[in-house]
Each structure stands twice: as structure tokens, then as C-alpha cells.
Amino acid sequence: MSGQGMNLTLRVWRQAGSEDKGEFRFYQLNNVSEHMSFLEMLDVLNERLIKLGEEPVAFDHDCREGICGMCSLMINGQAHGPDNETTTCQLHMRRFRDGDTITIEPWRAKAFPIIRDLVVDRTSFDRVISAGGYVSVNAGNAPDANCLPVPKQDQEKAMDAAACIGCGACVAACKNASAMLFTSAKVSQMAVLPQGKPERARRVLNMVAQMDEEGFGSCTNTSECEAACPAGISVDNIARLNREYLKAVVFSDEGV
Amino acid sequence: MFKVADSPLDGRVPDGAIADKWDNRKNELKLVSPNNKRKYEVIVVGTGLAGASAAASLAEMGYNVKAFCFQDSPRRAHSIAAQGGINAAKNYPNDGDSIWRLFYDTVKGGDYRARESNVYRLASVSGNIIDQCVAQGVPFAREYGGTLANRTFGGAQVSRTFYARGQTGQQLLLGAYSSLMRQVGAGKVTLMPRREMMDLIVDEGVTRGIVCRNLKTGEMEAHTGHAVVLATGGYGNVFYLSTNAKGCNVTAAWRCHRRGAYFANPCYTQIHPTCIPVSGDYQSKLTLMSESLRNDGRVWVPKSADDNRAPNEIPEDDRDYYLERRYPAFGNMVPRDVASRAAKERCDAGFGVGDTKQAVYLDFKHAIERDGEDVIRSKYGNLFHMYQKITAENPYQVPMRIYPAVHYTMGGLWVDYNLESSVPGLFVLGEANFSDHGANRLGASALMQGLADGYFVLPYTVGDHIGKHGSSLKPLGNDHPVVQEALESATSRVNSILAVNGTKSPDSIHRQLGQIMWDKCGMARTAAGLKQAAEEIRGLRDVFWNEVKVLGSGDSFNQNLEHAGRLADFLEFAELFATDAWHREESCGGHFREEHQTEDNEARRDDDNFCYAAAWEFQGVGEQPVLHKEPMEFNEVALSTRSYK
Numbered sequence: 020m021s022g023q024g025m026n027l028t029l030r031v032w033r034q035a036g037s038e039d040k041g042e043f044r045f046y047q048l049n050n051v052s053e054h055m056s057f058l059e060m061l062d063v064l065n066e067r068l069i070k071l072g073e074e075p076v077a078f079d080h081d082c083r084e085g086i087c088g089m090c091s092l093m094i095n096g097q098a099h100g101p102d103n104e105t106t107t108c109q110l111h112m113r114r115f116r117d118g119d120t121i122t123i124e125p126w127r128a129k130a131f132p133i134i135r136d137l138v139v140d141r142t143s144f145d146r147v148i149s150a151g152g153y154v155s156v157n158a159g160n161a162p163d164a165n166c167l168p169v170p171k172q173d174q175e176k177a178m179d180a181a182a183c184i185g186c187g188a189c190v191a192a193c194k195n196a197s198a199m200l201f202t203s204a205k206v207s208q209m210a211v212l213p214q215g216k217p218e219r220a221r222r223v224l225n226m227v228a229q230m231d232e233e234g235f236g237s238c239t240n241t242s243e244c245e246a247a248c249p250a251g252i253s254v255d256n257i258a259r260l261n262r263e264y265l266k267a268v269v270f271s272d273e274g275v
Numbered sequence: 276m277f278k279v280a281d282s283p284l285d286g287r288v289p290d291g292a293i294a295d296k297w298d299n300r301k302n303e304l305k306l307v308s309p310n311n312k313r314k315y316e317v318i319v320v321g322t323g324l325a326g327a328s329a330a331a332s333l334a335e336m337g338y339n340v341k342a343f344c345f346q347d348s349p350r351r352a353h354s355i356a357a358q359g360g361i362n363a364a365k366n367y368p369n370d371g372d373s374i375w376r377l378f379y380d381t382v383k384g385g386d387y388r389a390r391e392s393n394v395y396r397l398a399s400v401s402g403n404i405i406d407q408c409v410a411q412g413v414p415f416a417r418e419y420g421g422t423l424a425n426r427t428f429g430g431a432q433v434s435r436t437f438y439a440r441g442q443t444g445q446q447l448l449l450g451a452y453s454s455l456m457r458q459v460g461a462g463k464v465t466l467m468p469r470r471e472m473m474d475l476i477v478d479e480g481v482t483r484g485i486v487c488r489n490l491k492t493g494e495m496e497a498h499t500g501h502a503v504v505l506a507t508g509g510y511g512n513v514f515y516l517s518t519n520a521k522g523c524n525v526t527a528a529w530r531c532h533r534r535g536a537y538f539a540n541p542c543y544t545q546i547h548p549t550c551i552p553v554s555g556d557y558q559s560k561l562t563l564m565s566e567s568l569r570n571d572g573r574v575w576v577p578k579s580a581d582d583n584r585a586p587n588e589i590p591e592d593d594r595d596y597y598l599e600r601r602y603p604a605f606g607n608m609v610p611r612d613v614a615s616r617a618a619k620e621r622c623d624a625g626f627g628v629g630d631t632k633q634a635v636y637l638d639f640k641h642a643i644e645r646d647g648e649d650v651i652r653s654k655y656g657n658l659f660h661m662y663q664k665i666t667a668e669n670p671y672q673v674p675m676r677i678y679p680a681v682h683y684t685m686g687g688l689w690v691d692y693n694l695e696s697s698v699p700g701l702f703v704l705g706e707a708n709f710s711d712h713g714a715n716r717l718g719a720s721a722l723m724q725g726l727a728d729g730y731f732v733l734p735y736t737v738g739d740h741i742g743k744h745g746s747s748l749k750p751l752g753n754d755h756p757v758v759q760e761a762l763e764s765a766t767s768r769v770n771s772i773l774a775v776n777g778t779k780s781p782d783s784i785h786r787q788l789g790q791i792m793w794d795k796c797g798m799a800r801t802a803a804g805l806k807q808a809a810e811e812i813r814g815l816r817d818v819f820w821n822e823v824k825v826l827g828s829g830d831s832f833n834q835n836l837e838h839a840g841r842l843a844d845f846l847e848f849a850e851l852f853a854t855d856a857w858h859r860e861e862s863c864g865g866h867f868r869e870e871h872q873t874e875d876n877e878a879r880r881d882d883d884n885f886c887y888a889a890a891w892e893f894q895g896v897g898e899q900p901v902l903h904k905e906p907m908e909f910n911e912v913a914l915s916t917r918s919y920k
Contacts, residue, residue, distance in 0.1 A: 036831065052555055056665075059557050062782070069780045069835070074826045077834055079347065081520040083560045085661060086445055087351045102664075109664045134491055135832040142468065145348050149460035153453035154412045157335040158328070158730040161403070161410035165367065168421025178414040178439060181446060185350055214412045 024050035025112065028120040029064065031076055037132050037140075043122070053113035057100060058083060058090065060112055061123075077136040085109040085249065088184035091191070092137055093124040098188035098247040106186065106249040126187050128196035129234040141187050143233040144201060150229035151222035152205040154214050173211050180207040182250045192247035195236030200244035202230050203260035204252050210263050220271035223263040276809070276854050277891075277899050284537075284890055284905040287691040288392045293911050294374075297396045300692065301735055305742025312337030315741050316500035318485055320472050320527055322349030324444075324451055324722060325705030326506030328729025331454035333504075334463035336734060341498055342455065343467040343487060345522055345837075350452045353508060353520040354725060357444025358565035358658065360428060360436035361408075361722040363401040368425050372433040374398045381720060382912045384430040384610050385685070385713020386864035386880065388540070390888070391911055392692060393710045400731040401723055405437055407730055411450040415439050428718040429566050430610040430919075436719045441565055441657045447722055451729070470496070471837060472527040473765035475503065475534040475701065478757045481744060482700030486761045488769070490837060493830035495766050497758045499751045501741050502700050504733060505531060506725075509684035509706040511544065513845045513852065514797070515789020517681035518550060518563040524841035525848045528688050528707055532848075536696040537890035537903060539709035540686035541848070542856035545716055545865045546798050547682030548574075548614035551665055551675075552634040561680040562665060564637070564658055566718040569607040571642035571651065572675070574598050574614070576635050580625040586636055586674045597621055605919040612715040612865045612878075613919060615679035619798050620876060622678070629676045638674035679798065683721060685712040685865065686855075689890040689905070693736035694728060697890070700740055704728035709888060714864025769829045772839050777822030781839040784819050788842070788849060791815070796849075796856055801869050805857035809850050813897065816846040847896055854891075854900065861885045882914050 026049045034041030048064055055063070058080050065075035081089040085106040092107045094100035100110045115121065123137065131139040169177075181204070189200035206223050209215025215222070238257060245254045267273060289300040307315065315338050319330040322344040330342040344352060364377040377398040382389055405423070409415065415437050416424040425434040439446035458464040467487070474486040476499060484499030510525035511517035532538045549564045575594045582589060598617055599606045609617075618635050621627065628634050643651055648671055652659070659670045666676070687709040694702050694710070705725040712720065751758050795808035819842065827833045862871040862878035863885070871879045886909075892901040 052557065054554050055557050056559070059559050062559055063557055065835075066780055066782060069824060069826060072826065075835055077832060081346060081351055081522050082353060082356045083521060084356055084518075084562050085664075086356050086442065087346075087353070087520060088348075088355075089346060089351045104660075105664060109661065111664065111667070113667060138832065141347055142466075145350075145456060145459070145466065145468075148453065149456035151460075153457040154410065155457060156407075156410040156454075158332040158407055158454075158734065159403075161406035163402075164365070164405045164409040164415075165422050167409065169417055170421055171417050171419050174414050174417045177412070178446075181414050181439075181449065182442065184445075185348065208414065209412055212412050212414070214410060 024052050025115060025117040025119070027051055027115065030120060030122040032124045033076070033136055034133055035135065037134055041133070051112055053111070055112045056083070056108055057094070057110040057112065058108050077138045079138050080108060083108040086184060088186040091126050091139065091186060091188070093126065093191060095122050098191045099249050104249055104251045126191035128190045130196065130198070131187060131190065144185055144187065144198070146233060147198065147202055147226055147229045148205065151218070151225040154209065155218060167213055169212060176211045177208045180204045180252065180256050183252050184250050186249065188247045188249060189244035190235065192243040193236065193239060194243070195239050197238045198230050198235035199238040199257050199260065200248065200252055200254065202226050203256035206260045206263055207256040210259060219263060220267035220273040223260060223267050224273055227264060277858060278901045280901050280903045284903040286390055286905050287693065288390070289692065293392065293395045296392050297399065304735055304739040307738045307742050307745065309337055313339065315339065315745050316341065317502045317504060317737060318498055318500045319343065319504045319506065320485060321352065321506035321508060321707070322455065323352035323354035323506060323508060323705060324448055324725030325729045326352070326504070327448065327451035327455045328726050329504050329506060329704060329733045330464055331451060331458050332730050332734045333737065334458035340458070340464045341467055341500065342464050343470045343472060345469065345471050345490065347468055349455055349466065349468065350449060352448060353523055354448045354722070355445045356520065357722055358441045358563065359567040360426065360438035360443045360719040361404065361447060362428065362435050362719040363405045363437060363723065364398055364435060365402050365405060367423060368434045370433045372435050376433065377401060377435065379912055380431050381711070381717055382713070383917055384715055384717035386715050386878065386917060387713065387882070387886070387909060387914050388863050388888070388907060389713030390710050390907060391909055396732065397711050397724055397727050400727045403731055404723060404726045408447055408450050411453060413439065413446045413450040426567060427570055427608065429569065429608045429614070430717040438567070441567070441655060444722060447726065451726070471840070472507070473530060474761045475531045475698070476751070476757055476761045477534050477698060478751065480699065481748070482698050483748070483751055483757065486765045488765065491832055493828070493833065495762050497753055497762055499758065501745050501748055502702060502737050504702045504704060504737070505688065505707055506704040506729070507707045509687070510848060511681045511684050513788065513849050514681040514792045515785050516553065516558060516561050516793070518547060518561050521560060524844070526841050526844045529844040529848050531688060531696065531698065531701060532893050535698045536701060537689035537892055538686070538851060539689035539888050539890040540855065541852045541891070542796070542859060542866050543685035543714045543864060544681060545611055545683040545685060546615045546679045547611055548618055548679050549637060549677045550680035551662065552629065552631065552678040562661065563680070563682060564662060564675060564677060566611065568637060568655060568658065571654070572607070572637040572639050573641060574607055574635055574637055576621045576626040576628060586628070586638070595626070602919045609919045610715055610717060615798060616867060618679055634676040634678045636674035637677045639670065640674070643671065683716055685709065685714060685716055689888065693739065694733055695736065695740065700744065702733055702737060704733055714866055769836065769840065772823065772836065772843065773825055773829055775820060775823045777824050779818065779822045779824055781823060781825065781835060781842050784815065784823060785842050785845070788812070788815055788845060792849060796853055799867055799869050800856050802857060805853050809853040809857070812846065812849045812853060819843060819846055851891055851900060855889055858902070859885055859889065886914070
């Protein structure tokens with residue numbers, strides 16, 4: 020690429036509020052450096068819009084290092100854009116070419132209503148966690164940490180699942196807007212650790228019930244969620260959730 | 276530039292031997308009976324490690340809690356980005372660690388400017404934190420036998436750092452968040468996400484609540500209770516470029532300061548040595564590469580200033596491993612302030628590398644030769660991945676280029692031993708207070724402090740305030756004059772910002788502020804530079820109030836307005852920062868005054884004149900603040916010059 024930078028056409032979803040009708044608007048952005056992150060490119064667009072007297076594009080972001088889960092965006096139809104295991108804030112413009120048109124949309128799911136432009140409300144995820152994504156232990160009660168040995172492979176498995184950043188890409192990528200990958204990551208983390216065993220049955224039942232109540236769809240078994248996940252969460256966790264759920268229904272006192 | 280208060284400030288440290296102080300204090304504190312706790316409401320602002328752990332613990336005890344954050348979910352708080360680990364004096368590796376040694380390292384690492392009694396308490400509850408986190412299901416790294424693993428961090432000669440890959444902060448925060456969400460499910464915590472605290476409500480000298488702006492609707496809301504807990508993090512974004520999240524701000528703390536809470540040691544800033552260097556003028560933030568990398572990576576620059584060969588073509592003999600050369604005892608594991616200054620020294624002397632010459636190498640060649648790529652990948656895989664994403668270079672094959680960046684702020688609202696500010700009923704936890712890290716924080720100690728404050732200190736001390744005042748504090752309605760006044764002042768501030776209607780975006784003014792701060796209040800400071808910085812900040816404040824341009828309205832979701840409001844507070848705060856740095860005529864920890872250094876460029880403290888915490892009292896914007904001095908007494912660890920040689 021030359022030192023001139025790229026000339027891009029941005030096709031951005033604009034929507035004033037949750038009840039307003041949205042539309043795509045086109046913006047021409049020139050001389051974009053390949054070293055910019057995607058969000059820095061949007062910063063540049065917004066600075067331009069302010070100069071022109073148009074309200075800047077609203078988008079969620081915070082840590083800009085791929086861990087807080089606040090950034091989102093469907094970029095050319097892909098959650099967090101074209102790179103594997105990469106959040107939008109870690110996506111860099113070197114991934115695009117001079118002359119590209121880039122379509123930028125919010126997550127689209129019934130359980131994630133749009134607040135403004137590219138910003139959605141993901142508090143449904145918090146409610147799924149509050150239905151059971153925890154170990155019931157009060158501060159001050161814990162025995163010495165090494166009283167409870169955990170096999171290294173179990174800890175690694177728990178860590179793989181616990182790496183979920185709660186961004187919602189799995190939901191956005193799924194044609195049913197299912198939250199199975201998100202929910203199963205938390206269920207899995209707790210199911211493979213001894214600390215999570217006492218509450219495993221009620222945990223999975225309550226979290227799945229809450230997931231349904233929030234309006235997330237059913238799992239499609241197509242693994243789009245895994246492909247979109249910036250934290251590399253595996254669909255194996257969904258299989259584990261299904262086993263946990265079945266066991267809870269059939270064998271536990273908590274079953275329906 | 277300031278006035279000095281007549282009498283010294285009292286930290287209200289309990290009596291007794293250092294190891295007994297916390298027990299002694301706990302025995303004196305008033306209790307609130309279980310049946311009465313449910314009558315009281317505590318407001319917690321911020322949901323990072325300190326805020327989430329405090330809110331969860333208070334709710335578990337029976338208080339009603341309202342938890343506020345500006346993000347869309349409590350799980351986004353910037354604690355989540357902490358990478359390397361959390362210290363605890365467990366002595367699991369059997370390498371001679373103890374509470375006393377963690378205490379000693381922290382006091383020394385802080386360059387003798389922290390409150391001894393607080394640090395001792397921090398070290399003594401550090402083990403409980405690990406126990407609590409493991410019980411919650413935090414997946415800390417383990418050995419094959421199933422016990423917990425440890426690694427080494429800067430400023431220590433023992434392995435006391437617990438970690439969860441390179442995502443320790445994430446896992447600890449998700450642990451605290453899960454406890455918080457359990458209490459939300461139980462109806463004991465009401466979550467208030469997407470709220471920005473705009474003001475503190477104080478009646479007759481006692482904290483009664485907060486005013487916040489609902490960021491979704493723009494509505495100004497008053498929330499009152501029996502105590503307010505502020506856990507709103509640090510103010511590193513006053514430099515614009517820092518490793519902080521974009522939303523991190525000083526607004527909540529500054530609003531409390533304006534209502535009477537003293538602000539202590541604002542100039543103590545930690546510049547972290549291992550960050551990815553600045554690459555262009557569009558850059559929006561800086562990314563940290565964990566200190567844990569210095570366990571295996573070796574820092575070097577070419578021996579010759581104009582060596583333009585690619586790093587892998589520079590033979591060993593032509594490399595200067597300057598940390599190992601200058602500090603043979605600690606080598607690459609010296610504390611952050613020391614490592615940062617050493618990097619700056621090499622770059623200023625012309626030995627820097629890369630296009631900008633403002634970088635040094637962090638090289639894993641030897642570690643990979645010794646342990647193999649797989650071992651290095653298992654320890655630091657996510658960090659290497661992140662580095663490659665940002666720079667498009669593969670750190671398994673070429674050394675990382677790193678440079679210091681603003682990372683953490685040791686200063687914060689002044690608190691006494693109970694973590695209560697100078698306004699009764701306002702408690703301040705975690706990075707937002709000043710008490711535990713002195714002039715420099717050791718790696719893996721921020722997570723420790725946040726959780727210590729939230730799980731094991733505040734739950735005891737808040738009861739003392741409520742036990743003493745709770746029954747006499749009747750609820751304040753929205754029509755009460757102090758609530759009205761706070762609501763109106765917050766609303767009028769928003770309206771004034773919108774009314775300016777100038778030509779400059781908040782971001783462009785914020786970048787200018789950052790440049791002033793980095794150039795004159797950064798890693799090397801001088802009296803003349805600081806004085807000039809204060810003047811330039813005042814000038815920039817005028818630019819803001821005459822020329823800022825914020826589009827849209829105050830009664831809708833408006834991120835530009837949010838940024839402008841935070842910037843307005845940074846512009847007031849920055850002047851205090853410069854004043855504090857100017858007044859402190861010594862070098863200590865992260866505060867380096869060029870006039871005060873030894874012959875080999877180490878910091879030179881002045882214990883005779885500056886062994887105190889500087890707690891500033893607000894007198895009005897542009898007015899001279901009043902300096903209250905809390906003497907720092909060192910009875911356990913003798914004051915001495917830090918040496919890592």
C-alpha cells in the first residue's frame with residue numbers, strides 16, 4: 020500500500036433512538052492509514068462529522084484492547100469484522116483495501132434493542148448471569164485456596180470457557196439470535212470446577228430459562244457463534260450445557 | 276500557587292503494634308445488627324474490582340445497595356484489562372515470603388510515601404483474597420498436582436503472584452461480578468448501568484447521596500442513601516494517551532473534591548515501562564504488554580546509537596542489556612518507575628530503536644531457545660497475539676518494541692485508615708484513593724488493593740459510619756434544598772457545555788491537554804515546566820469554555836457530551852496535578868524532578884521536608900487550593916534509599 024492511505028466508502032447504520040426508524044448513510048473517508056484500528060477510523064469519521072455539523076456516529080467501546088467486551092459492530096455482515104478471534108477494537112485497517120465500501124451495522128437481535136446508531140442494550144446478558152452464573156459463597160467464608168486441588172486439565176478447560184468477554188457477537192452471528200454460546204461458557208466453567216458442583220443443576224436450569232425469557236432464539240447447531248467469537252469460545256461448551264441440562268432434568272431434584 | 280493549612284492532617288490510624296492495628300480497629304468499630312442492615316442503603320459508584328466486591332459484600336451482609344457504572348454492564352470496568360496477576364503472601368512456593376515481606380516490598384516499592392498501617396493491612400488480608408476468588412471459581416493457573424501456581428513480578432525476589440493466563444484482571448473481575456449478579460438476582464443490589472455520577476449530595480457536612488446522569492435518556496437523577504462508596508478508578512486519561520480504557524475519567528472523584536473531599540498526591544503517576552509505542556497522530560490509546568513478560572523477556576538497545584541493523588542481525592556483543600547492566604540484583608525485574616526512566620534515558624541519549632527512535636527491544640530469543648516456543652506461548656500467548664494484531668510483527672521471531680506509557684495513578688481522594696474521605700459518609704476504594712501505593716505501585720498490587728478494600732476492609736468500616744449516624748439520617752426527597760441544588764448545578768453544567776457552540780471538538784482539546792501533560796508533567800518534571808504547564812492548562816480551560824463544539828442535546832444518548840463533561844473536569848484537575856508536582860521539591864517513585872536526582876540519575880527523596888501525603892482542599896476553580904499535610908511515619912520499615920542494584 021502507498022503512503023497515501025486508503026479511500027473508503029462507509030455505509031453506516033444511523034438511528035436516532037430505539038423507537039426511531041433507522042437508515043444507512045454513506046460517508047466518504049479518504050487517506051485512512053493502514054495502521055489505524057477500526058475504531059480509530061470511526062474516530063476520524065466522527066471528528067469530520069462534528070466539523071460538518073452532523074452528530075457523530077454513536078458506537079460502544081471502552082478498553083480498546085480486546086478484553087472489556089464493550090465494542091461490537093457487524094462489519095460487512097461479520098460480527099467484529101473479517102479477522103478470526105479479534106474484536107472490532109483490535110481489527111486494523113490494513114485488513115481493508117483502497118476503494119472498499121464497508122457496511123457497518125449494530126448487533127441485530129430482539130434481546131439486544133438498539134439504543135442509538137450502533138449501540139445496543141445488552142443487559143439481557145447480565146440477567147442471564149444473575150439467574151445462576153455464580154458460586155454462592157459469601158466473602159469471608161472461603162477455606163484456604165489450596166484445600167481444593169483442581170486438576171490442571173480441568174482448570175485449563177474452565178479457563179477456556181471463562182475467557183468469554185460477553186460482547187454478544189455469538190448472538191449477532193446466529194440466525195436465530197441464540198445466546199447458547201454465551202450461556203454455555205459460564206455453565207461449562209462452573210461445571211468442570213469442583214466449586215461449581217453443588218449448584219450445577221439449578222444453575223443450568225435457571226440460566227436456560229432466563230435465556231429463553233429474554234427472547235434469545237434456539238441453537239441452530241451451525242457453529243456461526245464459534246466462528247464469530249473473538250475469545251475463541253468453542254461450541255463444545257454448548258454440548259456440555261446440553262448434557263448438564265439433560266442430567267439436571269432427569270436426575271436432579273431441581274428437574275422439571 | 277497554594278496555601279498551607281495550620282495543623283497536620285490525621286489519618287486516624289489505630290494504636291498498637293503494626294500487626295495488631297487492624298484487629299484493634301475492628302474491635303472498636305460500631306456494628307449494625309443484621310435486622311437493621313436491611314433498613315440502610317449504600318450507594319456504590321464504579322463496578323471494578325473494588326466497587327463490585329464492595330457492593331456484593333455489603334449486600335451479602337444485608338444492606339440494600341445501588342451499584343452505578345457508566346458502562347453498559349458492570350463487567351466492563353477497566354479492572355478487566357489487568358493482565359499479569361495478583362500478589363498474595365501465601366508463601367506457597369516456600370521461598371521465604373511472609374506478610375511482613377509483602378508489606379516491606381510494597382512500602383519500599385512505593386518509595387516510602389505510603390501509609391505504613393494501610394499497607395500492612397493490605398498484606399495481611401492478601402491471602403484471604405486468593406481464598407475468596409478460588410471459592411468463586413476463578414480459574415487461577417495450577418500445577419499438575421492441582422495446587423495453585425505462582426510467578427514473579429517486579430520489585431520482589433519471591434514468587435507471590437497468582438495469575439490466570441494473561442487475563443488475571445478479567446477473571447478476578449468476573450468473579451466479583453458473579454457475586455454481584457448473585458445479589459442482583461437476590462434483590463439486594465439494584466444495578467444502575469449507563470449512569471455517570473455528576474455530583475455528591477452533602478447535607479450539614481455529611482454525605483447523603485449522588486446525582487447522576489442517565490446516559491441513555493439524559494435524565495438527571497438523585498439517589499440518596501446512608502453512605503456513598505466511590506470506586507471509580509484512576510485519572511490516567513488526563514494524559515489523553517494512556518493504557519486506561521477510553522471512558523476512564525476523574526469526574527466522580529473531582530465532583531467529590533469540589534464538595535469538600537481532599538485530593539491527595541495527584542502528581543503520583545505510574546508510567547509503565549512495557550507498552551506498545553505510539554505510531555500515529557490518530558492514536559486513541561496505548562496498549563500495555565504485561566510486566567510478567569519481563570520474567571522471560573530481556574530489555575536491550577544497540578550499543579551504538581546509529582546502529583540501523585534489524586534487531587536479529589545485531590550480535591550479542593553489540594547489544595546493551597541496560598537493566599541487567601545497571602541493576603544486577605533485580606535485572607529486568609526492577610520496579611516500573613525505575614525501568615521506565617531507564618528506557619527514557621536510553622532513548623533520550625539516542626539509542627532508541629524503530630522509526631520514531633522512541634522504543635527499546637523486549638526480546639524473547641533466549642527464553643524461546645531455553646524453554647521452546649510452546650512454553651512461551653502457553654505463558655504469554657494472548658499477549659503475543661495482541662502485539663501481532665496491533666503491530667503486524669511476530670514477536671516469536673523479532674523482539675517486541677516497547678516504550679513507557681501512563682498506566683496507573685497512585686494519587687486519589689484522601690482517605691483515613693477506615694477508607695473514609697474528609698467528607699463523613701463518603702468512602703473511597705481502589706485506585707480512586709491514595710493510601711496504599713505511595714509514589715509507585717508494584718506490579719500485581721492493584722488487583723490486590725481493589726479486592727482487599729472491597730471484600731475485607733470497607734464492609735467493616737462502613738458499618739461504623741452507619742452505626743453512628745444511620746438512625747439520624749432521614750431520607751432526603753428530591754424536593755430537599757441540597758438535592759435540588761445538586762440537581763440544578765449538574766443540569767446547568769451540561770447546559771453550559773452545550774451552549775458554547777464553538778468550533779473545536781472535545782477530542783481535539785483533550786489531545787492538546789494530553790500533550791501538555793506528557794511534555795511537562797510526564798516522566799521528567801522541572802519547576803519551570805510545571806509552572807508553565809499550569810498556565811497552559813488554565814489557557815486551555817478557557818479555550819474549552821469558549822470554543823468547544825458539542826452537537827446534539829442533553830436529553831438523549833450523547834457520547835460527545837459525555838466526553839466533553841469529563842474533559843471539563845480533567846481541565847480543572849490537571850491544574851491541581853501540576854501544582855502538586857511543582858510543590859513537591861523532591862523525586863520519589865513515579866514523580867521525577869530533574870532538579871532532584873543523584874549522580875547516576877536515580878531519584879533523590881527529601882525525607883526531611885516531604886515525607887507527607889499532600890492532601891489538597893478545593894477553594895474554587897482558579898483559586899489557590901489549601902494544602903493539608905499528613906505526615907507519613909515509618910516505624911517498621913526504616914527510611915532508606917531504594918536500591919535495586
